[in-house]
Amino acid sequence: MKNLVVLTGAGISAESGINTFRDANGLWEGHDIMEVASPIGFKNNPKLVLDFYNQRRRQLHEVSPNKAHINLKKLELYYNVNIVTQNVDNLHEKAGSSNIIHLHGELFKARSTADDSLIYHWEKDINIGDIAEDKAQLRPHIVWFGENVPALENAIKVVEKADILVIIGTSMQVYPAASLINYTSPNTPIYFIDPKPMVNKNAFNNLTIIKDVASLGTDKLLTMLT
Structure with missing residues (x-):
C-alpha cells in the first residue's frame, strides 16, 4: 500500500x-492568546488557564x-x-x-508540571490541587507558545x-x-x-x-x- x-x-x-479558537483580532475565545496558551500565562493565573481548557474538554463529550x-x-x-x-x-x-x-497535544490528557513524561488519560476537569504521582500540579497536555x-x-x-x-x-x-x-x-x-x-x-x-x-x-x- x-x-x-x-x-x-x-x-x-x-x-x-x-470553534477554531483564534478570532480575526487575535483573541482566543475572548482571551489574549498568551494568557491561556503560554507557560507565563499559566504561572500568572493557573485557574484561568485550567478553566479555559476545562471548557474545551467538556465540549469533546458533546461533539462527533x-x-x-x-x-x-x-x-x-x-x-x-x-x-x-x-x-x-x-x-x-x-x-x-x-x-x-x-x-x-491532547485535551483528554493531563501531565505533571514538573515532569513532562508523567502523562495521564484525563477526561474530566483539571482543578487546582489535582496532582501527579510526583506531587506536582497537573496541567493540560497541550503544547503552549514557546514550548x-x-x-x-x-x-x-x-x-x-x-x-x-x-x-x-x-x-x-x-x-x-x-x-x-x-x-x-x-x-x-x-x-x-x-x-x-x-x-x-x-x-x-x-x-x-x-x-x-x-x-x-x-x-x-x-x-x-x-
Whole structure:
C-alpha cells in the first residue's frame, strides 16, 4: 500500500461544532492568546488557564466526527494512512483512524508540571490541587507558545515517507507545523482542501487545490484517489 499522509488543522473540526479558537483580532475565545496558551500565562493565573481548557474538554463529550473524519478512515482501505494533526480534540480517534500524531497535544490528557513524561488519560476537569504521582500540579497536555513540540520529530519521519500528502483545514501558516510540507519528496502529489486556500499553486509540484469545506472536499478526494 502507498503511504498517504494527512495534515489536519482546525478547519476539519469546525464542521463538528468545535470553534477554531483564534478570532480575526487575535483573541482566543475572548482571551489574549498568551494568557491561556503560554507557560507565563499559566504561572500568572493557573485557574484561568485550567478553566479555559476545562471548557474545551467538556465540549469533546458533546461533539462527533463529521464526514471528513469518516472519509479519512475510509481511505485506510486503500492506503497506509497517517494523520498528523494540529488539533487537540479526539475526533480522528472517534472516527476510528489508526495512526494519529497530535503535534500540539491532547485535551483528554493531563501531565505533571514538573515532569513532562508523567502523562495521564484525563477526561474530566483539571482543578487546582489535582496532582501527579510526583506531587506536582497537573496541567493540560497541550503544547503552549514557546514550548517544544515533542511529536515533531515523528511527524517529520512520517511525512518523509509520504507517497501522497493531503492538507485539510489548516492555513499552513503556523510553525513548526507549516514546515512539514517541505519534508516531502519533490514530486509528491499534494492535495490541499480548504474553502479559502491561501497557497500559491505554483509553489509546489503536483499541487491540486480543492476549494471546499473539509466534508465536501474529502468526498472529492475519495473520488480522485480510490
